[in-house]
Amino acid sequence: MLEIRNVTRRFGKTVAVNGVALEIPQGQMVGIIGRSGAGKSTLLRMINRLIDPSHGSIFFAGTEVSSLRGSTLRRWQRDCAMIFQQFNLVPRLDVLTNVLLGRLNHRPTALNLLNIFSREERAMAISALERLDIAQTALQRAGTLSGGQQQRVAIARALMQQPRMILADEPIASLDPLNAKVVMDALRDINLREGITVITNLHTLDTARNYCERIIGMAGGKVVFDGAPEELTREAVRMVYGADSDGAEISEAITSTSIRGEKPRKIAARTALKPALAEA
Numbered sequence: 001m002l003e004i005r006n007v008t009r010r011f012g013k014t015v016a017v018n019g020v021a022l023e024i025p026q027g028q029m030v031g032i033i034g035r036s037g038a039g040k041s042t043l044l045r046m047i048n049r050l051i052d053p054s055h056g057s058i059f060f061a062g063t064e065v066s067s068l069r070g071s072t073l074r075r076w077q078r079d080c081a082m083i084f085q086q087f088n089l090v091p092r093l094d095v096l097t098n099v100l101l102g103r104l105n106h107r108p109t110a111l112n113l114l115n116i117f118s119r120e121e122r123a124m125a126i127s128a129l130e131r132l133d134i135a136q137t138a139l140q141r142a143g144t145l146s147g148g149q150q151q152r153v154a155i156a157r158a159l160m161q162q163p164r165m166i167l168a169d170e171p172i173a174s175l176d177p178l179n180a181k182v183v184m185d186a187l188r189d190i191n192l193r194e195g196i197t198v199i200t201n202l203h204t205l206d207t208a209r210n211y212c213e214r215i216i217g218m219a220g221g222k223v224v225f226d227g228a229p230e231e232l233t234r235e236a237v238r239m240v241y242g243a244d245s246d247g248a249e250i251s252e253a254i255t256s257t258s259i260r261g262e263k264p265r266k267i268a269a270r271t272a273l274k275p276a277l278a279e280a
């Protein structure tokens, strides 16, 4: 169980996250939605301690992770692997080496230690790549892969950390629909088969609805919706995205990953869904 207890984060006068309290049981697949600037990334980054709360605390399995230091902090950061929109691979290194770096996560001397990987670790890396269906790219330089392939390498690298949780910050925002589906399918498969908690920021409602058992909507740093996809009514969508925007109809059909053969649904609420490539 991950417990976020009344967490606030300020940047100067900006309150990026404002008194958020959440309990996330192990093994849940959670989607966080909200407009640009709602505080989604800040919340994820506090969980993995890339940044620290200004107030409040975060617990995992009874341990206060928001006060860990040194080696116990590094262990926590290995326990919650991060996936980013821009993949964060080392483009000049081959895919296999990028995946192996998951074993050395957060060690500054990683690149000097490349030849210490054991045969077992290499086998583990290959099987992670096989699982994501990209083993054939193992010896290619990571920078030569397509975006979808790179994100799969990033997931394989995350698996090498043997994490208890995967925190994904808009993992499909830079991908085309087919690759977006492959990446979301992979995250769901890991969640279901390994029981690894997945918490992912998503900029498309339909992806959150289709993949996540729980959706958390943020607005202005606060949680304004927390429930199952079925509970995310048009009114709830308005609360999350605001009814004050420019009047453009949200069309979930324009978003990229409608799957399960469902007909694209349209929602007439008005919103400011950010374009997929806004941050690219």
Ligand SMILES: Nc1ncnc2c1ncn2[C@@H]1O[C@H](COP(=O)(O)OP(=O)(O)OP(=O)(O)O)[C@@H](O)[C@H]1O
Pocket (backbone or CB within 6 Å): 011, 014, 015, 016, 017, 034, 035, 036, 037, 038, 039, 040, 041, 042, 043, 274
């Ligand atoms: N390092 C920082 N320094 C100053 N302000 C920051 C910093 N990080 C975030 N903020 C501010 O905090 C607020 C929340 O930002 P955050 O990145 O968490 O939003 P988000 O929901 O992830 O948005 P997006 O959908 O655009 O990624 C914004 O007003 C942002 O400008």
Ligand SMILES: [Mg+2]
Pocket (backbone or CB within 6 Å): 040, 041, 042, 169, 201
């Ligand atoms: Mg963000």
